[in-house]
Amino acid sequence: MQTLNDILVLIDSYIGSAGWFPYALLGTGLFFTLYLGFPQIRYFGHALRIVTGKYDKDGDQGDATHFQALATALSGTVGTGNIGGVALAIHLGGPGALFWMLITAFLGMTTKFVEVTLSHKYREKDETGRIAGGPMYYMKNAEFKMFGKKFHLGWLGGIFAFATILSSFGTGNLPQINQIASSIFASFGLAQWITGAVLAVILALVILGGIKRIVQVTEKLVPGMAIIYFLGALAVIFTNYENIIPSFISIFEDVLTGSAAAGGFLGANFAFAFNRGVNRGLFSNEAGQGSAPIAHAAAKAHEPVSEGMVAILEPFIDTIIICTLTGLVLLSSGAWKDKIHNQFEYTELDILTSRFDETKPEDRKKLYDYLVNDKKMTKYTGDLEIKEGEIISDVTLVHSRSFADNVEVLGANGNPYTGTLHVKDGDVIDPDRSIAFWGESLVHSAPLTAEAFRRSFLGKYGEYIVTFGLLLFAFSTAISWSYYGDRATTFLFGSEYIVFYRILYIVGFFLASFADTTIIWTLSGITIALMTLPNLLGILLLSKEMKTTVKEYWEDFKAGFPDDRNSKRKN
Template identity: 70%
Template sequence: MQQLNDLLALIDSYIGGSDWFVYLLLGTGLFFTIYLKFPQIRFFGHALQIVRGKFDKDGDEGDTSHFQALATALSGTVGTGNIAGVALAIHLGGPAALFWMIMTAFLGMTTKFVEVTLSHKYREKSEDGTMAGGPMYYMKNAKATVFGKRINLKWMAILFAIATVLSSFGTGNMPQINSISHSMYATFGIDHMITGAVLSVVLGFVIIGGIHRIAKVTEKLVPGMALIYLIGALAVIFYNAENILPSLSAIFVDVFTGTAAVGGFLGAGFSFAFNRGVNRGLFSNEAGQGSAPIAHASAKAHEPVSEGMVAILEPFIDTIIICTITGLTLLSSGVWQEKLDNKFQNTDLEVLTYVYDENNQEDKDALYSHLSGKENVPMFSGQLNVVEGKITNTLTLLHARSIAEDVRVLKAADATDPTATETPYSGSLTVTNGKVDTGSDISIYGKSLVHSAPLTAEAFTRSFFGEYGQYIISIGLLLFAFSTAISWSYYGDRAMTFLLGSKSVIPYRVVYVAGFFFASFADTTIIWTLAGIAIALMTIPNLLGIILLRKDMKNTVNQYWKDFNDEWGDKKEIAPKKSETV
């Protein structure tokens, strides 16, 4: 399993985890923001009016309303990225990572506007009578101009559709149930497999009904789950009111310098905070990934730009509001820099040859260089000797990017005795180049930094609700992540429809539900690494596609405002003047 994770991490380092990918993502958003004259600001109010149905017409073709399409797309983005993803970004890059998540969202509002408009413009009606759209359809049906020649992007459409199917598992399926099952186990003690089995059955019933049932479920889930989460988060923030201003300062002050070591946090440089912030920002709001346009393509509308404007609201709600609130709960509560008692995951664990003291500046510098990939410290290889649960070797265990304390090694309980519990282990464990082989019956516990959903759950206990706050996270994560899995099943089946026709949808849904179950008890780190790869494989062709169709986009927006002013100008509707249009 460790070798698989190392291979996936290596692949991810060349695509989603690379600097060029980050610049491609931000650069595309920045280009269209300037090219279209900041549509995320100028069209924001107009987008709100469209969502309310002010300009709807009888006979508009589609399967869902503007609000249902927005809710479906939001349910696909508001998920573990908002709860676990923010915590992971701050864990890796410090408070400054949250700033880059917000900046990614601001530019992503324009990217969403472009990709949704083009996808809605070139959507088709599938064999079963439902609308089918998304980047694969604009790539297939639109003609791009390159060096004065008109070219077809169908090969990119096929690549994107294949990547969407993979990403439906790597983004919307496996990370979601994995986070749910871990949260339910940590909070209520429910076995991972039981959680996976129950929710897999529910998921199957929902997605069999297709987009109509999905839209009805998500339009009710999204507002409710957002309200529950908001109450819990604000309870943390105001309970720690004295830390609000220092937390805001930490987000912005260290943007270009990185975050220095504090508490159990060993520090993070600018490049790491920047890369992880943008990467987690994309995972959270999916701007540029091309997923949301698939949901918006089902919306009832007589022209595409209005639906593109609806999409502007997604990164704003998902990242600028919800992720910022999550970040403030983590920072104001202080849990992001505290060592907490937890069960160590082997993929987050390293055994170092020498003893390191985080109170010693030289040791901290050495560990910081190791964690940032600049200069590795010596890894231990040999036998780890354990007596009554205590490691007797003189060395250092590094877990979750922090020096582990109060380490305990326990042996699994007797499976035939329902009353049995874990007991202290005595014996030896083999360590190869810093990695421990614990087998299936040995677990290592101790105090270290934590990340992802467990970190956010801990932050929610530092509030007016006390220990009950963790239940808000468990319920919120259940609703957020489950709704994401529902939406991504639709994205995947639209991609399968594009590739193999409507008959392939049912087999795909069966595999999707099966994967959902098995991921409930898989290793978390591997799931997140796989998700990063899948995201990149969708994003790259989508970004290249919208850049090649930039003139098409500008002409479409210009035509929209011309038609809009002709129809609504005498009704005192506020629309951009001719001098303000793109």
């Protein structure tokens, strides 16, 4: 598993985690924000009126209302990114990473406006009569001019559709159930595979009913789960009210320099905080990834721009509101920088030669350079001697990017272990994972958010809010992403292959419930990037058409959409 994770990390280093990727994502959003005149601000009020159905017309084609499409798209984005993703971003990049998540969301409001509008404009009906849309359809049907010639992007649509199928597992499936199962195990001790099996059956019952059943479920889940999580987060923040202003300050004060060391957190430079903040911001709101346009394609609308405006609301709700709340919970509670007793994951465990002292600035600096600046550190190779759970060998354990304290090694029976374990290049060689390492270290993802929620007058009940909130958030995300993969499968292979995709999706959902968390997150980053890049290229090539489409929308809006001129334009 460690070898597999190392391979995935290497692949991710060239795409999603590469230095150029955040600039490509933010650059596209910034370009359209300026090119279209800040539509996320100018059209925000109009978007609210559209989603209430104020401008709906009888006979509008589609399978869902504006609100149902928004709820389905939100259920695809409001998931582990809001609970676990924010915690991971702050764990890696410090408070400054949250700032870059918010910038990603602000610019992403425009990116979503563009991608949803173009997707809705070129949607089709499949052979079964269902609406089919998404970036692959505008890539297939739209034309753009270059050097005086017309070009189609059909080949890019095929790449995007294939990446969507991969990302339906890497974004909407595997990390969602993995976080659900891990959180339930931490709260109630229920084995991960049991949680996976039960939810896999429920998932099958929902997604086999198609888009109509999916929107019926998501329109009820999304508002309810958002309210519960919102109230729980406020409870934590106001319990730690004296830290509210310092928390806000910490988000902005180290934006350009990176975050300083605090507690067990060793610090992060600007590049690290920027990259992780943008990366996790994309995972949270998916602006530019091209997923939401697939959900919005099903909406009943006579003008594509109107549905694009509805999409403006998604990053605002998902990231600017919900992720900011989660960030304030983590920062005001102080949980993000405190070491917590937990079971160590093998893929996040490094065993270094000789003993380092965390109280010595020079030793903390060496580990900082290793974790943040990628400087080499001598890793231990040899036999690790353990007596009654205590490590006798002269080594230092690093877990979850922090010095590990009060480490205890337990055997398969749960009792203190005595014996030797072979270590190679800092990794424990234990294929069966029968030996467990417990101790105090930083934690991240959902366990970190759960710890923060406990630090309020809610106590243990705060953890339950995270557990059940994550259950609802993540499960609804898995439901929505099954539909995205469904549409991509139809585009590439035809609707007769949907059933095979759904079976694989359900099986993968179950298996990921007890897979390694670190590998799941690394795979997620890769699939997100593979889906995002062709979509960004596509909308940039169609920028002129987008501007013309928006201009025509306002002309028709003022004229009351006479004779449904938009449909005539498309034909």
